[in-house]
Amino acid sequence: MSSIKQYLADFGWPRIIIFFFLLSLFVAAPFFGVRLDNSLADVLNRFGQNGIFVLAMVPMIQSGCGLNFGLSLGIIAGLIGALLSIQAGLVGALGFAGAIAMAAPFAVLFGWAYGRILNKVKGEEMTIAMYVGFASVMFMCIMWIILPFDSPTMIWGYGGKGLRTTISLESFYKRVLNDFLAIRMTPSAIIPTGELLFFSLCIYLMWSFLRTKTGTAMTAVGSNPDFARASGVSTDRMRTLSVIISTFLGAVGILVYQQSYGFLQLYTAPLQMPFAAVAAILIGGASVNKGSMLNVVVGTFLFQGLLTMTPSVINSALQTDMSEVIRLIVSNGIIIYALTRKLKVTK
Amino acid sequence: MGQEDALLSIEHLSKEYYGNIVLRDVSFDLKAGEILGLVGENGAGKTTLMSVLFGMTVISETGGYKGSVRIDGEEAKFGSPFDALDAGLGMVHQEFSLIPGFSTMENIVLNRETMKASLLNDVFGDRMSLLDRAAMRQRAASAISKLGVTLDTDMLVADMPVGHKEFTEIAREINREKTRLLILDEPTAVLTESEAKILLKALRNLAGQGIAIIFISHRLQEIVEIADRIVVLRDGTVVKDTVNESLSIKDIASWMVGRSVSVDRKQDGAGRSFGEDILQVDGLWVDMPGEPVCDVSFSVRSGEIFGIGGLAGQGKVGIPNGIMGLFPAGGSVRYRKKEVPLNSPRAVLEMGIASVSEDRRGVGLLLDESLEWNIAFTAMQIQEKYLKFRLGGLIKYRDEAGMRALTAEYIDLLDIKCTSPKQKVKQLSGGNQQKICLAKAFAMKPDLLFVSEPTRGIDVGAKKLVLDTLRRYNAENGTTIVMISSELDELRSICDRVAIVNEGRIAGILQPSADVADFGLMMSGVAPESSDAQETAHV
Numbered sequence: 077m078s079s080i081k082q083y084l085a086d087f088g089w090p091r092i093i094i095f096f097f098l099l100s101l102f103v104a105a106p107f108f109g110v111r112l113d114n115s116l117a118d119v120l121n122r123f124g125q126n127g128i129f130v131l132a133m134v135p136m137i138q139s140g141c142g143l144n145f146g147l148s149l150g151i152i153a154g155l156i157g158a159l160l161s162i163q164a165g166l167v168g169a170l171g172f173a174g175a176i177a178m179a180a181p182f183a184v185l186f187g188w189a190y191g192r193i194l195n196k197v198k199g200e201e202m203t204i205a206m207y208v209g210f211a212s213v214m215f216m217c218i219m220w221i222i223l224p225f226d227s228p229t230m231i232w233g234y235g236g237k238g239l240r241t242t243i244s245l246e247s248f249y250k251r252v253l254n255d256f257l258a259i260r261m262t263p264s265a266i267i268p269t270g271e272l273l274f275f276s277l278c279i280y281l282m283w284s285f286l287r288t289k290t291g292t293a294m295t296a297v298g299s300n301p302d303f304a305r306a307s308g309v310s311t312d313r314m315r316t317l318s319v320i321i322s323t324f325l326g327a328v329g330i331l332v333y334q335q336s337y338g339f340l341q342l343y344t345a346p347l348q349m350p351f352a353a354v355a356a357i358l359i360g361g362a363s364v365n366k367g368s369m370l371n372v373v374v375g376t377f378l379f380q381g382l383l384t385m386t387p388s389v390i391n392s393a394l395q396t397d398m399s400e401v402i403r404l405i406v407s408n409g410i411i412i413y414a415l416t417r418k419l420k421v422t423k
Numbered sequence: 424m425g426q427e428d429a430l431l432s433i434e435h436l437s438k439e440y441y442g443n444i445v446l447r448d449v450s451f452d453l454k455a456g457e458i459l460g461l462v463g464e465n466g467a468g469k470t471t472l473m474s475v476l477f478g479m480t481v482i483s484e485t486g487g488y489k490g491s492v493r494i495d496g497e498e499a500k501f502g503s504p505f506d507a508l509d510a511g512l513g514m515v516h517q518e519f520s521l522i523p524g525f526s527t528m529e530n531i532v533l534n535r536e537t538m539k540a541s542l543l544n545d546v547f548g549d550r551m552s553l554l555d556r557a558a559m560r561q562r563a564a565s566a567i568s569k570l571g572v573t574l575d576t577d578m579l580v581a582d583m584p585v586g587h588k589e590f591t592e593i594a595r596e597i598n599r600e601k602t603r604l605l606i607l608d609e610p611t612a613v614l615t616e617s618e619a620k621i622l623l624k625a626l627r628n629l630a631g632q633g634i635a636i637i638f639i640s641h642r643l644q645e646i647v648e649i650a651d652r653i654v655v656l657r658d659g660t661v662v663k664d665t666v667n668e669s670l671s672i673k674d675i676a677s678w679m680v681g682r683s684v685s686v687d688r689k690q691d692g693a694g695r696s697f698g699e700d701i702l703q704v705d706g707l708w709v710d711m712p713g714e715p716v717c718d719v720s721f722s723v724r725s726g727e728i729f730g731i732g733g734l735a736g737q738g739k740v741g742i743p744n745g746i747m748g749l750f751p752a753g754g755s756v757r758y759r760k761k762e763v764p765l766n767s768p769r770a771v772l773e774m775g776i777a778s779v780s781e782d783r784r785g786v787g788l789l790l791d792e793s794l795e796w797n798i799a800f801t802a803m804q805i806q807e808k809y810l811k812f813r814l815g816g817l818i819k820y821r822d823e824a825g826m827r828a829l830t831a832e833y834i835d836l837l838d839i840k841c842t843s844p845k846q847k848v849k850q851l852s853g854g855n856q857q858k859i860c861l862a863k864a865f866a867m868k869p870d871l872l873f874v875s876e877p878t879r880g881i882d883v884g885a886k887k888l889v890l891d892t893l894r895r896y897n898a899e900n901g902t903t904i905v906m907i908s909s910e911l912d913e914l915r916s917i918c919d920r921v922a923i924v925n926e927g928r929i930a931g932i933l934q935p936s937a938d939v940a941d942f943g944l945m946m947s948g949v950a951p952e953s954s955d956a957q958e959t960a961h962v
Contacts, residue, residue, distance in 0.1 A: 287821050289807070290819075292821055296789055296800055303800075305749065305768055306749055306768055306778070306787075307800055308768045309804055366791070
């Protein structure tokens with residue numbers, strides 16, 4: 077009995093409560109006419125779609141830079157990669173791989189500069205990160221108009237200049253991961269196997285990275301920077317590296333997100349994306365200084381599950397369309413809840 | 424005790440913090456106009472005594488004290504420093520509490536400004552009164568003249584030399600009309616010799632006007648010069664309460680350091696042989712806050728246990744931190760005939776020099792990680808031990824099995840009490856945490872080991888084990904050890920030579936068998952008379 081209690085305590089009551097709430101939504105769904113199979117497929121799809129953003133939080137948490145509220149910077153790098161890939165006319169799997177490859181140098185460059193900034197504001201990383209994210213999104217709003225892309229699929233039909241707000245990936249790499257080995261459960265519910273496999277691969281790579289010498293040093297920097305420095309580890313370099321990895325994962329994350337969604341969203345679309353990822357990893361039980369792969373998986377599943385199920389069930393129950401309002405209340409409410417729950421590090 | 428005319432009398436005062444007795448049955452009196460010199464080593468209980476006198480909340484929060492403090496024969500129980508101020512106590516702390524952007528005058532009368540009424544008073548009440556600057560200046564000037572020094576009342580504190588700041592602090596305390604007892608905690612520590620002289624004169628001036636003074640200093644010369652009576656505290660007890668008549672500094676030093684019992688030395692210097700000089704430090708300075716090192720030179724022979732002692736704040740802890748590159752440092756450090764690059768922790772570690780930090784929880788440990796991580800981390804990062812190589816060394820994974828074996832070895836060797844090697848270090852007791860720090864350094868298999876304050880905050884049993892471990896490690900592996908400690912007994916029991924640091928410089932190097940009084944004198948910055956026991960600083 078006590079061992080069960082201990083296990084539950086380790087897992088954390090917040091997660092257990094949210095899990096049962098989510099379960100009750102699934103149970104309630106059929107009574108309000110929401111199809112269970114569709115809901116489940118939706119949750120799985122969004123799980124794979126958003127998982128990499130959440131994973132991108134891990135390196136910066138481990139190195140003590142806090143939650144990456146400036147993930148938008150990585151998303152922008154990903155968007156640039158995607159545009160270049162479309163401009164080059166790459167399609168299918170090649171288009172997707174090309175987008176990642178072309179996003180990489182931008183992600184490294186942005187991450188390096190962003191890391192330099194964060195090293196100058198130790199202790200205030202999360203606030204500064206948020207403004208770095210906001211500022212870069214707004215700056216890119218200008219750039220999307222003046223950058224010399226000219227592929228007809230992406231520029232405004234009228235005027236022939238400036239990128240559209242949404243660009244269809246229909247003829248490029250839409251659902252390239254989702255459809256890989258996809259399993260059709262019921263006529264309308266498909267399990268996106270490829271997307272889930274790709275997410276698993278990313279998790280495995282991160283898991284093994286944290287087991288390397290460098291990953292160990294990174295964790296030590298987050299745990300106690302003075303200790304790491306006294307052991308000959310350069311804290312600034314480790315922190316910068318963690319920011320670069322996080323930014324790169326943000327770029328990969330947006331590409332995975334797009335191929336599943338089918339559209340490329342520019343301008344202010346990346347503005348709010350980091351918040352969902354932050355909320356998810358906190359729900360998963362990570363603190364501002366410690367995050368594990370389990371936190372990522374559990375957090376993404378619970379957060380995306382809530383986000384999918386709450387609006388659809390409540391909409392059907394109340395017979396109104398409030399999905400967007402409810403989505404905002406749920407996601408921001410979870411962020412507030414999670415941030416107040418954050419665990420302090422021992423000093 | 425309990426004389427009729429005593430202004431302050433302390434009777435049978437005892438205080439303990441969580442079962443750790445810091446003051447034991449302390450009693451003494453102080454008459455008006457008397458200067459009492461209070462001396463004692465770090466940890467003797469001076470600060471606690473002053474906190475009790477001044478009604479600091481830390482005392483009541485930790486369970487209050489036993490015994491009584493009487494002022495004018497009446498029992499005084501201060502709930503807060505404000506009550507103490509009202510009763511006529513004034514205190515000048517070691518650190519200045521002045522507002523840099525305010526002038527001398529403004530600082531002296533702060534919060535007790537003279538006001539004059541203005542029209543707005545009728546509408547908004549007293550908060551709208553104007554400052555009467557002329558009256559304030561006059562009050563400040565009179566407080567300064569009581570001291571018998573000259574200060575510009577309009578000079579900003581930020582522009583002042585330290586000496587003037589000290590006088591401003593004192594002037595502020597005596598500006599209160601009721602102040603009858605002034606406590607000065609190490610007032611001369613930051614002053615130059617000439618400034619200190621002026622201060623002493625000013626204090627005598629004040630005493631002449633009937634203000635009683637408690638003067639705390641480790642500069643024994645000053646104590647002998649100024650005090651009417653001297654009280655020596657050691658380990659929380661008053662070991663001496665005597666009129667200052669024909670006392671020598673040496674007497675006071677030996678009372679202060681005390682413990683004339685012969686130190687338990689298991690090894691004799693004669694039976695030990697050392698190699699050539701392995702570490703040569705020349706003109707080292709270290710900018711470590713609170714422990715600045717100005718100009719330190721010494722050398723350590725191979726295989727030796729070299730001790731560095733001295734009072735807190737004198738710079739002894741700065742020496743290893745500077746050499747290990749943790750604080751900005753300069754000068755020359757040579758190790759095995761090679762220049763040690765300063766300000767680069769990695770380069771020093773790579774030369775085979777390891778250190779155990781004095782700041783165990785802050786620098787020494789990863790509190791949130793397991794024993795395995797803590798012990799293996801430095802060796803892994805610096806020497807690439809406990810790693811598994813994949814893809815021709817491109818990927819270096821942690822060798823969990825290797826780390827476990829290493830940890831098991833040290834748990835056994837150092838008798839670390841833990842539930843498992845995966846336990847988080849923050850759950851261990853202080854003594855066991857210290858053993859982890861040692862194990863971390865040993866895992867590097869160092870040639871030269873700096874150990875700072877290895878026994879701070881751990882119980883007696885653990886202390887002995889830590890010291891025995893160091894001694895054994897030195898004997899078995901021939902590792903040269905430089906040990907920095909505030910506890911003289913400890914240094915004398917295991918070191919082959921002991922250097923005493925005072926005001927950022929080496930005051931002298933003594934044999935551990937040297938007279939206790941000589942150590943005490945050096946700590947107070949006085950060259951001992953019997954110089955036969957002393958070696959020159961440059962060996």
